[in-house]
Amino acid sequence: MAYLELAKVSKGFGPPSQRTAVLADVELAVDENEFVAILGFSGSGKSTLVGILAGLIDPDEGDVMLANKVVVDPGPERGVMFQNYSLLPWLTVEGNIALAVRKVMPGLSRVERAEYVQRYVDMVNLTGSEAKCPDELSGGMRQRASLARTLAMRPNVLLLDEPLSALDALTRANLQDEIVRIWEEDKRTVVMITNDVDEAALMADRIIVLTPGPRATLGPSFDVDLPRPRDRAGLNRDRRFQALRKRITGYMLNFTKTQAGDEARSRRRMPAIEPRVFEAA
Amino acid sequence: MKYKILKAIDVSGLTFLAPIVRLATGEEPDVQIRAIMQMIVVPIVAFAVFVGLWSQLAPRHKTKSGEVPTPAVVWDAAQGIWTFHAREGDKETAYVLAGEQRESALMAAKDRLAEIDPLTELADRQVADAEQEKSAQVAELTAPLRTKLAVVSERYGADQAARKARWMERADRTAVSDTDARLALLGAWNEHDLRTREEREELKNLRAEIDTVGAQAFPALSAAQKAQTAIAEERQFLRKRIEVLTAYNRNEKARAGEQQLADLRSKYLQADGGAAMAGLAANIARTRTRVESIRESNYARPYTLPMQILRSLLCVFVGFLLGSLIAIPIGILCGLSPTFMAAMMPFIALFKPVSPIVWLPIALIVVGGFIPDPDDHWLINGFAGLPLVGWMKINPAFLASAITVALCSMWATMVNTALGVASIDDDHTNVARMLRLSARERLFRIVLPSALPLIFAGLRISLSVGWMVLIAAELLSSSEGIGKYVWDMFNNGASDSFAKMFVVVFVVGSIGLALDRIMIVFQRLVSFDGAPTAI
Numbered sequence: 001m002a003y004l005e006l007a008k009v010s011k012g013f014g015p016p017s018q019r020t021a022v023l024a025d026v027e028l029a030v031d032e033n034e035f036v037a038i039l040g041f042s043g044s045g046k047s048t049l050v051g052i053l054a055g056l057i058d059p060d061e062g063d064v065m066l067a068n069k070v071v072v073d074p075g076p077e078r079g080v081m082f083q084n085y086s087l088l089p090w091l092t093v094e095g096n097i098a099l100a101v102r103k104v105m106p107g108l109s110r111v112e113r114a115e116y117v118q119r120y121v122d123m124v125n126l127t128g129s130e131a132k133c134p135d136e137l138s139g140g141m142r143q144r145a146s147l148a149r150t151l152a153m154r155p156n157v158l159l160l161d162e163p164l165s166a167l168d169a170l171t172r173a174n175l176q177d178e179i180v181r182i183w184e185e186d187k188r189t190v191v192m193i194t195n196d197v198d199e200a201a202l203m204a205d206r207i208i209v210l211t212p213g214p215r216a217t218l219g220p221s222f223d224v225d226l227p228r229p230r231d232r233a234g235l236n237r238d239r240r241f242q243a244l245r246k247r248i249t250g251y252m253l254n255f256t257k258t259q260a261g262d263e264a265r266s267r268r269r270m271p272a273i274e275p276r277v278f279e280a281a
Numbered sequence: 282m283k284y285k286i287l288k289a290i291d292v293s294g295l296t297f298l299a300p301i302v303r304l305a306t307g308e309e310p311d312v313q314i315r316a317i318m319q320m321i322v323v324p325i326v327a328f329a330v331f332v333g334l335w336s337q338l339a340p341r342h343k344t345k346s347g348e349v350p351t352p353a354v355v356w357d358a359a360q361g362i363w364t365f366h367a368r369e370g371d372k373e374t375a376y377v378l379a380g381e382q383r384e385s386a387l388m389a390a391k392d393r394l395a396e397i398d399p400l401t402e403l404a405d406r407q408v409a410d411a412e413q414e415k416s417a418q419v420a421e422l423t424a425p426l427r428t429k430l431a432v433v434s435e436r437y438g439a440d441q442a443a444r445k446a447r448w449m450e451r452a453d454r455t456a457v458s459d460t461d462a463r464l465a466l467l468g469a470w471n472e473h474d475l476r477t478r479e480e481r482e483e484l485k486n487l488r489a490e491i492d493t494v495g496a497q498a499f500p501a502l503s504a505a506q507k508a509q510t511a512i513a514e515e516r517q518f519l520r521k522r523i524e525v526l527t528a529y530n531r532n533e534k535a536r537a538g539e540q541q542l543a544d545l546r547s548k549y550l551q552a553d554g555g556a557a558m559a560g561l562a563a564n565i566a567r568t569r570t571r572v573e574s575i576r577e578s579n580y581a582r583p584y585t586l587p588m589q590i591l592r593s594l595l596c597v598f599v600g601f602l603l604g605s606l607i608a609i610p611i612g613i614l615c616g617l618s619p620t621f622m623a624a625m626m627p628f629i630a631l632f633k634p635v636s637p638i639v640w641l642p643i644a645l646i647v648v649g650g651f652i653p654d655p656d657d658h659w660l661i662n663g664f665a666g667l668p669l670v671g672w673m674k675i676n677p678a679f680l681a682s683a684i685t686v687a688l689c690s691m692w693a694t695m696v697n698t699a700l701g702v703a704s705i706d707d708d709h710t711n712v713a714r715m716l717r718l719s720a721r722e723r724l725f726r727i728v729l730p731s732a733l734p735l736i737f738a739g740l741r742i743s744l745s746v747g748w749m750v751l752i753a754a755e756l757l758s759s760s761e762g763i764g765k766y767v768w769d770m771f772n773n774g775a776s777d778s779f780a781k782m783f784v785v786v787f788v789v790g791s792i793g794l795a796l797d798r799i800m801i802v803f804q805r806l807v808s809f810d811g812a813p814t815a816i
Binding site for chain 2: 079091103135
């Protein structure tokens with residue numbers, strides 16, 4: 001029985017006369033403690049999907065179900081880690097986390113709360129930067145703080161909205177490992193949005209492709225049957241990984257081709273260059 | 282250390298100090314010297330040019346209140362204001378001094394008076410000398426002109442008489458029938474009349490020229506007169522001080538009263554008959570009350586400019602506080618609810634452009650209605666009981682001025698608060714929704730902190746508007762303060778009143794500048810990076 005479900009969810013924007021359907025008939029079922037990556041093109045409605053899962057956006061049709069109950073409003077049991085961090089700039093790292101902790105665990109005493117916050121600060125390796133404000137932190141540190149705040153809410157479902165897309169490659173790799181490590185220590189249901197096939201394959205149990213919009217919907221799901229812990233360096237040589245990546249990229253390139261063809265027919269001539277898949281040796 | 286200082290400079294907005302600190306620590310001297318030239322030297326040079334132009338141009342414009350004062354005169358006036366303030370303070374303390382302190386103060390005053398007596402004579406003599414010298418010099422300068430005047434006026438007198446005589450002669454010879462000749466004579470008279478008027482004009486110009494020479498500024502004389510006035514003023518002050526230290530002193534007066542009381546008591550004890558005793562008893566009671574009130578009394582000190590500045594500052598803060606207490610809550614409601622904003626819009630649009638000159642009389646009447654008896658009202662008594670501001674005698678005029686300040690200055694805060702609350706980042710709202718913050722928590726933990734930089738930007742505008750409005754309001758309402766000081770100076774027509782008004786210009790400007798700086802510091806302290814503050 002799936003833990004988190006989307007049932008026939010549709011969402012559009014704009015006035016009724018010329019409404020653009022962003023998502024149409026989205027069906028999703030995520031098991032408890034499963035790590036699902038949703039892979040999508042830019043502009044395909046990934047953030048809208050997270051918004052709907054979090055309850056921040058009301059779907060036009062369909063329902064969000066959590067443990068077989070329909071949920072409507074946002075809540076701390078579905079913790080979102082936003083793409084642009086969404087830290088409150090007037091609070092320190094500690095203050096940002098404490099704000100969430102105070103709300104989720106109102107019973108804690110001041111000392112208990114400070115200890116609790118410290119534990120999450122340590123968990124994301126921000127020790128020493130507790131008293132800094134977000135604008136004094138680098139992008140990676142801000143994202144860690146955001147992660148700590150989300151984790152500190154002890155959500156049943158963790159929703160990660162392209163959490164690493166704004167970071168440089170090194171920081172990104174670092175945080176990928178970190179998130180996986182934390183998830184393995186303290187399992188919970190995760191839905192991660194990304195546009196990076198490697199990232200998805202490295203981190204997730206299952207990858208679902210979001211077809212390009214408008215009227216985007218979830219395509220086939222690819223199981224990632226690579227054993228954990230996964231080794232970043234070794235992965236590129238792993239046959240199964242290569243095959244998986246080829247399948248997913250092939251599926252996605254198919255869309256690109258169709259789209260390019262559509263565009264060529266409708267508007268402009270595209271240069272006669274065909275993208276190819278280069279396989280790693 | 283260096284970075285701490287630089288940070289403090291940055292927060293306080295005194296950025297012109299930064300290059301000096303950097304230069305002192307040897308950081309890129311070329312760049313710093315260029316920055317110092319631009320940020321410090323250029324403004325100083327510009328100000329010096331301004332003062333130079335001012336001192337050159339001011340004396341050329343004569344007005345009913347004398348020449349436009351030069352910077353030097355204005356500086357003297359500023360010192361005069363301060364001396365007056367200090368002397369009034371001296372008298373105030375002298376009034377309550379007792380015992381040895383009084384004795385020694387009295388001695389000092391008498392000594393000083395004895396010291397300046399010969400100086401007075403000297404100053405008088407110097408003025409007389411200077412006057413003599415001036416008249417001699419004027420006489421010498423005007424001698425040729427006066428000779429010319431005498432000669433010319435004599436000649437013109439003779440000419441006129443001769444012309445008239447000739448005309449009469451011709452007229453006598455003209456027959457009645459000779460109409461043409463008579464008409465020609467009429468023309469000749471007109472000509473004579475014209476000549477006479479021209480000659481008179483010429484003489485008048487000559488006299489004016491002599492007067493101009495006599496009225497020329499004579500630095501030696503004005504310096505001597507200034508010294509004389511200064512000594513005369515000090516003498517007058519010392520005499521008054523001695524008076525306040527002796528007969529007029531609070532404790533001396535009380536002692537005299539006690540003496541009188543003792544006399545009356547002994548008389549009463551000896552008195553015969555009910556009627557006489559009753560009269561004395563009433564007298565004793567009256568005298569005792571008087572002595573008690575003398576003991577409580579203080580020197581009736583007139584308001585001096587420094588005191589008026591303090592009162593103006595209190596007034597602007599009361600008005601500013603009142604305005605902010607109205608503006609911020611309404612601004613928050615406007616920002617939170619577009620409906621409430623729509624409801625408030627007509628009021629904001631309608632009342633914002635109204636001038637303080639219109640608000641003030643209305644405020645005066647409304648406040649007067651609430652406070653029918655200013656001598657016995659809880660609000661007035663409450664202010665009088667406060668430390669630090671009790672002496673300022675808060676009255677309805679003060680309250681009306683403060684209300685006017687509030688009515689004129691609150692709009693900037695209101696509009697900015699509404700903007701700040703309405704433009705809260707969607708991401709922050711999403712965080713609040715995800716955490717299921719209650720309305721209260723949302724307001725105090727998310728909305729207000731994110732709107733704070735803009736609220737403070739509004740407060741800063743409000744305070745500077747309020748300070749401008751206040752001077753006009755005080756001038757109109759006669760509430761003791763800087764505005765009233767200007768009005769008094771405009772009306773009293775003393776020789777240095779005009780210069781004192783110029784002093785006020787600089788005082789008001791400097792205080793306005795300081796208030797703005799303080800608000801900038803607050804604004805910087807509540808701002809976080811990326812907050813919209815540039816308004």
